[in-house]
Amino acid sequence: MVYNKRSTQWLSRVCLYIGIGALLTIVAIQWNHSVPEIEVLNSLETVNKIQLSIKNFFK
Numbered sequence: 001m002v003y004n005k006r007s008t009q010w011l012s013r014v015c016l017y018i019g020i021g022a023l024l025t026i027v028a029i030q031w032n033h034s035v036p037e038i039e040v041l042n043s044l045e046t047v048n049k050i051q052l053s054i055k056n057f058f059k
Helices: 005-033 037-057
Strands: none
Touching: none
């Protein structure tokens, strides 16, 4: 492939889009990992209810 002015502009634009996509992916992953404590408590209550339901089912 011969690099000329037009191909370097295209290449830099593609790299910019890939970089923005990677940055947005990292931000989305970090945002999903920051769960408020209330959400964690709700999850634990749900797990506890499921465990009690299973125990009651097999009694």
